[in-house]
Amino acid sequence: MSFTPTRVRLQAQPLLDHHEWKNIDPYSQFQVDGRRGFLPKEEPLVELPGRYEVLEDLLQRMPLKLPDGSPGLLTSGELGEAVRKELPLYDISSETDPALLMALFRDLTFLGSAYLLEPCDLRYRETGDYGLAREILPKEIALPLEAVATKIGAKPFMEYAQSYALYNYRVKDPGQPLVYDNIELIRKFSGTASEHGFIVVHVAMVAHTGQLVGHALEVLRAVRHQDRVQFNRALQGYRDTLDKINGVMETMWKHSKPDEYLSFRTFIMGSKNQPMFPNGITFEGTPAESNPRFYRGESGANDSIVPTSDNLFQLTGRMPDNPLTQTLRDFRTYRPRNHHAFVMHVESEAERLQVRDFALQDPVSTALYLQNLDWIRDFRHRHWLFTKEYIIKHTTHPVATGGSPIVTWLPNQLTTVLNAIHEVAAKLDTTQLPPVHRAKVEEIAVKASTQQRILSREVQELQARFPDQNRYST
């Protein structure tokens, strides 16, 4: 008797491209897609349910300036005592609703940072010096914060996306677009118009990232299919979206006053590389209580627009191999799981497909690629102006909120972009370009060399004013 193996009839399956982007955490409030980009998938939960009444109440009474103009708990340093007297030890182990977990993370990180940095803010207002922060986070904050951070996969400390900015806004009129005038803040440290403007400008920029993510994925898909027409269209779309984002960024000057920034930034400082936390932070009552924690503070460096752009155009791999670039990589771990995975996905795909080489094979693609690099330059240049006007002009404190050395870290990345522009522009035979592209390419190259000269002179001068810089370059 012969044996005939049974054949399993395979159903025709649509081809699944395993290089396509997929969120790694389907339960997170932060899903990266072409609809919401880097914003949470639904608008943030504004108020905590009644069982968290005391936490809600403390946060409402906390800001330096309350909505009616009267002073809040932080004004005269009464928050610490209020926390110790009033805050119960919440057990959040049975909470599973993702929106509530995110709101609890936001609120506990706000309260935690305000508690730890309250003495620094008082001292800064009196003397212009930060002194030392509280170094023990009481168990009423530490325990639920650690628990909620573990549930959402975050570090138990204030961060840009999941607390300070991208999960801290309320839409005034849900029927209207998410633009600056339609956004209000939920939590505040200072309650001033400048704090409002500073945070809301970030949110209004990120409101454009649905399109940005869509175009980034289209760029990668076009190279995968070696489709030049689609590639050029996607590069153009990416650049146009970046233009809108830079346009919103430029409004920072009017929405947040440069000489008021230092009045609210104390509370977003971290414990890593900050002289105010020489011994880190002790999380009272946690199993690892005896290991002090060192976390980077809240920073726009944890936004994903620039890291995505650096990675898509293969700039990250061209950063110098030095401690400053290690800091850049470290910053990328302070964000929602899906943001981090997306940034990493774009980096590995762009490297595997060699997006830059594909662009350089065609003059029009090269010109469009260059315009995208120029956008990144424009962002970082404006940002350097912000840093000089909002911070460096007003203080000699050597470290930024995220723990990076204030006068060398940002120039490390800006210089990389300027170098990349030179390299690409030098490879391009502009006679092969239509006139409109030719004029743009020439303008980009000239601007880049001028800025490079000015920047290296500035950094040299500033290093003399901030001699301590190298101590903080990790």
Ligand code: HEM
């Ligand atoms: C008044 C306005 C601003 C000031 C004073 C400022 C200041 C800073 C500083 C000092 C850093 C260094 C990192 C650290 O915190 O240790 C930084 C990094 C960064 N900030 Fe801002 N920032 C401002 C607005 C913005 C806005 C609106 C965005 C938009 C998302 C943004 C995105 C970034 C990015 C992407 C980095 C990393 C830069 C890089 O990779 O080269 N910042 N910021």
